[in-house]
Amino acid sequence: MVKHTKPNLSVNIGNLVLKNPVMVASGTFGYAEEFSCLLDLKRLGAIVTKTITIKPRHGNLPPRTCETPAGMLNSIGLENPGIDNFIKNKLPFLKKLGIPIIVSIAAEDDPGEFYILVGQLDKISAVSAIELNISCPNMQKNILISQDAKETSALVSSVRKLTRKCLITKLSPNVTSISDIALAAQDAGSDAVALINTLSGMSIDVHKCAPRIGSWVGGLSGPAIRPVAVKMVWEAYNKIKIPIIGMGGIMDIDSALEFFFAGSTAISVGTANFINPGVSLEIISGLEKYMTDNGILNLNNITGKLKACEDLAR
Numbered sequence: 001m002v003k004h005t006k007p008n009l010s011v012n013i014g015n016l017v018l019k020n021p022v023m024v025a026s027g028t029f030g031y032a033e034e035f036s037c038l039l040d041l042k043r044l045g046a047i048v049t050k051t052i053t054i055k056p057r058h059g060n061l062p063p064r065t066c067e068t069p070a071g072m073l074n075s076i077g078l079e080n081p082g083i084d085n086f087i088k089n090k091l092p093f094l095k096k097l098g099i100p101i102i103v104s105i106a107a108e109d110d111p112g113e114f115y116i117l118v119g120q121l122d123k124i125s126a127v128s129a130i131e132l133n134i135s136c137p138n139m140q141k142n143i144l145i146s147q148d149a150k151e152t153s154a155l156v157s158s159v160r161k162l163t164r165k166c167l168i169t170k171l172s173p174n175v176t177s178i179s180d181i182a183l184a185a186q187d188a189g190s191d192a193v194a195l196i197n198t199l200s201g202m203s204i205d206v207h208k209c210a211p212r213i214g215s216w217v218g219g220l221s222g223p224a225i226r227p228v229a230v231k232m233v234w235e236a237y238n239k240i241k242i243p244i245i246g247m248g249g250i251m252d253i254d255s256a257l258e259f260f261f262a263g264s265t266a267i268s269v270g271t272a273n274f275i276n277p278g279v280s281l282e283i284i285s286g287l288e289k290y291m292t293d294n295g296i297l298n299l300n301n302i303t304g305k306l307k308a309c310e311d312l313a314r
């Protein structure tokens with residue numbers, strides 16, 4: 001008799017246990033309430049909030065988004081209600097969902113703002129993990145923390161002392177070697193790295209001779225960046241031991257599998273939410289089907305599958 005066992009989709013990210021590895025990427029899902037009439041939020045592996053800063057931010061000059069070939073440019077400029085408003089008005093809804101909530105945070109001027117934010121979030125049981133957004137390309141800064149291994153290390157090790165919650169460091173693709181930055185984050189105590197944030201880009205309307213977005217330069221996302229993201233996950237996987245949360249142009253089950261094969265333990269869906277808000281749930285079902293069809297019981301058996309195949313071929 002054939003024994004049918006359901007595949008186990010659960011994964012561990014530091015001390016965080018996800019019932020499945022599919023989350024929604026910061027900034028593409030608001031604070032989830034906006035999406036609540038469009039899909040069953042409770043089925044998601046986790047929700048990553050829009051990045052929060054200490055004070056409310058109005059964001060950048062419109063237009064803030066434009067479509068580009070196989071993707072989009074955005075320069076939202078971290079519009080958000082600020083930490084106090086978030087805790088008072090957004091977190092109660094998220095808490096009721098009963099799934100892990102990952103709060104993304106950023107500093108506006110001084111890295112010390114991270115300490116204040118982490119200090120506040122550490123006390124809140126509804127916050128399952130903290131994602132350090134040190135990679136936002138839309139902050140009018142010359143250099144981001146995640147573009148420098150020493151700065152990344154200094155920030156992560158200082159924050160590590162302030163919380164035992166799962167700490168995720170979100171990395172920028174706008175660097176020479178993302179694996180060196182990932183290693184710095186790991187060695188400084190990060191539980192996981194999330195990659196990639198958007199690629200710096202620009203688009204010009206030649207009929208108006210004007211940039212298509214208000215801040216001229218923005219962050220490119222969507223399928224156009226997927227090969228870059230997959231390569232970066234692959235590079236990081238070959239250098240670090242902590243889990244990688246892979247993202248960048250995931251649109252469906254096949255593109256999600258690319259990220260697992262390259263070395264992701266979990267994935268985040270971003271731009272695709274704007275086209276199909278239910279896509280993350282479709283990917284969860286697709287994963288279950290893929291594993292059942294291929295007799296794979298544990299998701300860990302597909303993380304880094306490409307490397308396992310490469311090693312076998314030697």
Ligand SMILES: Cc1cc2nc3c(=O)[nH]c(=O)nc-3n(C[C@H](O)[C@H](O)[C@H](O)COP(=O)(O)O)c2cc1C
Pocket residue numbers: 025026027028050051072074076078104133136170196197198220221222223225247248249250268269270271272
């Ligand atoms: C409109 C928009 C807003 C975003 N805002 C944030 C943000 O607040 N914090 C952050 O860490 N990443 C932000 N991102 C980056 C995404 O989380 C993700 O890293 C990136 O878009 C790549 O994934 P994708 O191609 O699936 O969208 C934003 C992306 C988009 C498209």
